[in-house]
Amino acid sequence: MSSASDLPILEFDQTCFSYAKNGSFIKDLTLSIGEGEFIGLLGANGSGKSTILKLGSGILKPASGELTLWGKPTHTYKNKDRAKLICYLPQTLDITVPFTVRELVSMGLYPYDIPPSMTAEEALEMVGLGDKAAAHLSDLSGGERRRTFIAMTLVQGAGLLLLDEPLANLDIRYQIELLRLLRRLREERNISVVMALHDINIAFQFEKIMLVKNGVLLAAGAPLEILTEELIRDAFGVEVTIIREGKRNAYISYEKCFSPSRNEI
Amino acid sequence: MKTRFFIIIFVPLVVFGSSLVLGPKIINPFGMDETSREILFSIRAPRSVVALLMGMALGASGAVLQGILRNPLADPYILGISSGASLSAAIGIVAGLTFLGAFTIPVLAFGGAIFTGSLVGVIGWKRGGLWPERLLLGGVGLSFLFSALLMLMLSVSSDEGLRRATLWIFGDLSMSDWSRIPYGLIFVLGGMLLSMVRAKALNALILGDEMAHSLGFTPHTERFVLFVSVGLMTSASVSLGGMIGFIGLLVPHMIRFFTGSDNRMLIPASAFMGGALLCAADLVSRSIMPPMELPAGVVTAIIGSPYFLYLLRRKNVLGL
Numbered sequence: 001m002s003s004a005s006d007l008p009i010l011e012f013d014q015t016c017f018s019y020a021k022n023g024s025f026i027k028d029l030t031l032s033i034g035e036g037e038f039i040g041l042l043g044a045n046g047s048g049k050s051t052i053l054k055l056g057s058g059i060l061k062p063a064s065g066e067l068t069l070w071g072k073p074t075h076t077y078k079n080k081d082r083a084k085l086i087c088y089l090p091q092t093l094d095i096t097v098p099f100t101v102r103e104l105v106s107m108g109l110y111p112y113d114i115p116p117s118m119t120a121e122e123a124l125e126m127v128g129l130g131d132k133a134a135a136h137l138s139d140l141s142g143g144e145r146r147r148t149f150i151a152m153t154l155v156q157g158a159g160l161l162l163l164d165e166p167l168a169n170l171d172i173r174y175q176i177e178l179l180r181l182l183r184r185l186r187e188e189r190n191i192s193v194v195m196a197l198h199d200i201n202i203a204f205q206f207e208k209i210m211l212v213k214n215g216v217l218l219a220a221g222a223p224l225e226i227l228t229e230e231l232i233r234d235a236f237g238v239e240v241t242i243i244r245e246g247k248r249n250a251y252i253s254y255e256k257c258f259s260p261s262r263n264e265i
Numbered sequence: 266m267k268t269r270f271f272i273i274i275f276v277p278l279v280v281f282g283s284s285l286v287l288g289p290k291i292i293n294p295f296g297m298d299e300t301s302r303e304i305l306f307s308i309r310a311p312r313s314v315v316a317l318l319m320g321m322a323l324g325a326s327g328a329v330l331q332g333i334l335r336n337p338l339a340d341p342y343i344l345g346i347s348s349g350a351s352l353s354a355a356i357g358i359v360a361g362l363t364f365l366g367a368f369t370i371p372v373l374a375f376g377g378a379i380f381t382g383s384l385v386g387v388i389g390w391k392r393g394g395l396w397p398e399r400l401l402l403g404g405v406g407l408s409f410l411f412s413a414l415l416m417l418m419l420s421v422s423s424d425e426g427l428r429r430a431t432l433w434i435f436g437d438l439s440m441s442d443w444s445r446i447p448y449g450l451i452f453v454l455g456g457m458l459l460s461m462v463r464a465k466a467l468n469a470l471i472l473g474d475e476m477a478h479s480l481g482f483t484p485h486t487e488r489f490v491l492f493v494s495v496g497l498m499t500s501a502s503v504s505l506g507g508m509i510g511f512i513g514l515l516v517p518h519m520i521r522f523f524t525g526s527d528n529r530m531l532i533p534a535s536a537f538m539g540g541a542l543l544c545a546a547d548l549v550s551r552s553i554m555p556p557m558e559l560p561a562g563v564v565t566a567i568i569g570s571p572y573f574l575y576l577l578r579r580k581n582v583l584g585l
Binding site: 057084090099 | 331335336468469471473475476478480521525
């Protein structure tokens with residue numbers, strides 16, 4: 001896998017945000033996403049993963065602190081110009097209208113006055129759905145629907161994808177398929193990906209993760225180096241055992257959580 | 266695909282033409298006497314134009330509304346605009362108001378419609394924008410309130426305006442004349458144009474506000490503009506000839522089968538087919554047992570529903 005360059009695409013600098021009038025949800029968040037990086041944003045439910053992605057994409061406005069996209073404050077971009085650089089995909093993609101796959105993918109052209117180089121057909125070919133262009137979205141599997149939206153971002157030409165729990169409703173085969181696709185796109189097209197996730201075992205497959213809790217960045221780096229049992233207890237509130245397989249892989253065991261002495265919970 | 270577009274342009278033209286020459290008296294357009302000319306230009310033509318405009322407004326605003334409310338069951342009347350218009354018009358009819366001559370009732374209806382539309386907008390407004398669920402529930406709530414007031418008024422009043430008011434509420438094209446058409450035309454075409462230039466944004470809004478944002482749109486602004494376009498079209502339609510069911514709800518679904526769901530095609534196509542359907546329904550309603558007329562809305566539903574149900578069974582109309 002190609003190594004990430006140091007050029008930051010998206011930077012949070014002491015960014016704060018809150019949903020309610022008082023109190024703050026994201027507190028002094030500072031992080032930076034480099035070109036070509038493939039990052040897992042790991043955290044428990046309600047830890048602030050989605051909020052961080054929505055701030056990054058400009059859907060939510062920070063209460064204070066800086067947010068820069070390619071070196072320029074995010075809010076100074078015109079909507080259409082920003083859309084050519086960055087795309088946020090929400091966790092649920094339920095659509096009440098029977099769009100076809102081609103119709104959806106072609107929406108990636110909307111930020112452009114002059115169509116960019118990639119057509120919907122090429123993008124669908126790239127995500128392995130070349131034969132599904134005329135199908136209705138409702139006829140696709142969950143994994144295929146995800147890939148359709150990825151194809152849309154390819155047409156859109158966004159170099160940074162912020163994906164909110166894209167693996168959440170997929171079974172293991174489709175999870176692997178989607179991860180492989182995204183890694184390939186990163187190799188071939190230098191697309192950077194930040195993906196919110198909560199599955200620690202999947203997180204071990206990333207070269208870089210960022211662990212968040214209550215809107216604060218607990219740790220960032222290679223999962224094999226930074227993920228410890230203590231850190232997982234802190235972030236998720238559970239006692240797990242990390243089982244290491246040589247230097248290149250690890251996974252967690254839940255066995256401790258279900259030991260007889262804990263049945264009183 | 267070409268055939269489908271051809272159908273969408275061709276059918277409305279044929280229907281409109283037929284509605285001019287057919288009827289209780291069949292007119293030969295190439296050999297008209299004085300009476301025929303009078304019937305054609307003073308009675309049938311304005312009536313067919315009104316039917317076409319109303320149907321266009323309903324078809325187009327149905328398509329737009331199903332998009333902005335993200336609800337396939339939305340129709341232009343769900344926002345309560347028609348109930349507000351009906352109540353206001355019925356008050357005018359029963360009270361015998363004539364301050365603007367023949368324009369009194371249409372103007373009252375239009376005023377009631379715009380007032381109700383704005384009220385729904387106020388109810389649906391929160392934190393700097395319109396929210397689909399609030400709009401929908403606000404509209405339904407107002408709709409019930411105004412319908413109840415209307416029924417209350419009709420049940421306590423006993424004058425001869427009652428029948429006219431009832432007729433009007435169920436869609437009455439028999440009063441059509443040229444005088445109302447320019448105003449109808451402005452609002453219907455204006456609203457349609459407004460929604461068509463924002464059709465891409467509407468497609469994006471259907472994917473949800475976050476996706477719309479990701480594609481470079483400002484969801485609240487776009488929804489507001491589209492809501493205004495629906496308000497204009499629905500208000501104009503109700504003030505032209507009362508309430509006609511079916512078209513706003515089901516024509517867009519039928520059209521999606523022909524053209525797909527892209528609103529750049531769906532809005533104009535729903536408008537044309539909505540206009541054609543109402544024209545055809547009006548032709549049937551005045552021809553089937555003259556001199557009596559059936560309410561056009563009844564005929565629309567009787568013609569349209571079986572076809573819709575057939576499509577639903579046979580094709581993937583709703584994507585279901």
